[in-house]
Amino acid sequence: MKKLLRRIFYLLLIFVTGTFGVTFAFKNVQTVSLQYYFGLHWEGSLAMLLLLVWGIGVLSGVLVMLWHQVRLQHRLFRSRQQLTRAHSELEPLRTAVVKSDS
16 A cells, blocks of 8 residues: 555655756756857757756766665675685684584
């Protein structure tokens, strides 16, 4: 039941966001001019420019999260290696203690 409610919430959120985006695009059809360094120049609709900037922001966020995820995976891999080494060093000591007790 929780999954169904969550799915309905996300679908509703996507629908509302999409509706606002489409109505924003229809209400702002004027052309804007963007001038950047090195003589770069672009003309297009305001909605397209905002969509492009939003996409660049999302892509940047995903890349930062991906970099963090790779670092965490590497730390997990190294920790597992250390744990395996510690277990392999500990096993002979356990058998030595058991043999000396008997």
